[in-house]
Amino acid sequence: MNRIMVVDDEDNILRALRRVLSGNNQDVELFSNPHEALRRTQVAVFDLIISDYRMPDMDGISFLCEIKKLQPESMRIIISGHADMQGLLGAINEAEIFRFVRKPWDDYDLQATVEHALLHRSILVENRRLADQVRRQREILHKQSAAIQKLETQYPGLTKVNWGEDGSVIMEEDSI
Amino acid sequence: MSEERKTLDIQYRFHFPDGGSLDFTLSLNPRSLEQVESNPKNAPAWTSLAFHQCPNCPLNANSHPHCPVAVNLVKLTEECGGLWSYDKVHLEVTTPERVVSKDTTMQAGVSSLLGLAMATSACPHTEFFKPMARFHLPFASEDETIYRATSMYLLAQYFLHKQGGEPDLELDGLVKIYRNLQIINSALAARLRAASERDAAVNAVILLDLFAKVMPYTINDSLDEVRHLFAPFLAGAGGAMNKNT
Numbered sequence: 001m002n003r004i005m006v007v008d009d010e011d012n013i014l015r016a017l018r019r020v021l022s023g024n025n026q027d028v029e030l031f032s033n034p035h036e037a038l039r040r041t042q043v044a045v046f047d048l049i050i051s052d053y054r055m056p057d058m059d060g061i062s063f064l065c066e067i068k069k070l071q072p073e074s075m076r077i078i079i080s081g082h083a084d085m086q087g088l089l090g091a092i093n094e095a096e097i098f099r100f101v102r103k104p105w106d107d108y109d110l111q112a113t114v115e116h117a118l119l120h121r122s123i124l125v126e127n128r129r130l131a132d133q134v135r136r137q138r139e140i141l142h143k144q145s146a147a148i149q150k151l152e153t154q155y156p157g158l159t160k161v162n163w164g165e166d167g168s169v170i171m172e173e174d175s176i
Numbered sequence: 177m178s179e180e181r182k183t184l185d186i187q188y189r190f191h192f193p194d195g196g197s198l199d200f201t202l203s204l205n206p207r208s209l210e211q212v213e214s215n216p217k218n219a220p221a222w223t224s225l226a227f228h229q230c231p232n233c234p235l236n237a238n239s240h241p242h243c244p245v246a247v248n249l250v251k252l253t254e255e256c257g258g259l260w261s262y263d264k265v266h267l268e269v270t271t272p273e274r275v276v277s278k279d280t281t282m283q284a285g286v287s288s289l290l291g292l293a294m295a296t297s298a299c300p301h302t303e304f305f306k307p308m309a310r311f312h313l314p315f316a317s318e319d320e321t322i323y324r325a326t327s328m329y330l331l332a333q334y335f336l337h338k339q340g341g342e343p344d345l346e347l348d349g350l351v352k353i354y355r356n357l358q359i360i361n362s363a364l365a366a367r368l369r370a371a372s373e374r375d376a377a378v379n380a381v382i383l384l385d386l387f388a389k390v391m392p393y394t395i396n397d398s399l400d401e402v403r404h405l406f407a408p409f410l411a412g413a414g415g416a417m418n419k420n421t
Binding site: 009010012013015016019020054056081082102103104106107 | 260261262283318358361362365369372374375378379381382383385386389390393
């Protein structure tokens, strides 16, 4: 189940967004106050945060910058009817948003954008998991390699012994 | 003055916390229910039909150089284009029948006025809304809009049936009307972004668009939002009423 947070100061817009985004294995939480939304992120992890750009208490860029610090793996989308160029640049450079969605939105386009964002996040999370796995395997290999080197130093040639399956030492003709 | 020439006036008066106020009066022709003062002669460039023309617009720029909706919004954008959507306002709406007032935000007030201005324009896609403009309900909620629009659509089907047409009781036509309206709202928001410095007018379209968005969902859910209001009547399947009438 993907968890989506939506923040907008207008209740009717929150209701409309819930209608578009609910279902489809998506759990949607609505917040009309960005401070309340930030408090929620201290106890719950969200896959995607959608925020209005212009809100009376806190602007969308500042809000999403805070979210980025708290939950860096969450995808971030700004939704607005009237963003200026400076605001857009801030959204892209500071809050590192995934997409900017214009209001009024098209329901199908918005659903597609959200699916794309969630897919992008799952790929990022999977990439990170695989990278961690590779890192752990490298650490194991490094430790094994160090142990082999230590043995070789103590007993030269030991690591080059050809062991049989039953633990016997296999001697080749040349070495006899 | 003859009865024919009397206009049907609806006035919106915005009172601001600093003591200032703004007045908008829409004078409608009582028969056509279109605004009588739509004067495109000195209309700004953003009202040109070709500027962000709706993809579903049936009009031609040669015969209609200006968008009929945009022309109706020139004064509104001139006066409200510099206001923020969440600015507080006390709004008083005077219709021929009553005065309605409310403490609200600029975007909610402009949204109500904008809906009226669109319905009373010569846009072919908003013709259906003219009777709703005649019985204008300022600050209508989502449920009120669902109730009014579906009631009016079904009343229109009654008239259609009376003149020999095939009535649409599934409300498919109403879904189509609102889907077209969503397209108009998107294009109109693009126009208003070009015309307004601040966001009150654009956000008003966005709020208005929420009604257009909810209608297809509601119809798809068989109007569940308002169905319970009819429970007593439906329980008797209208029998008692039929016997009495």
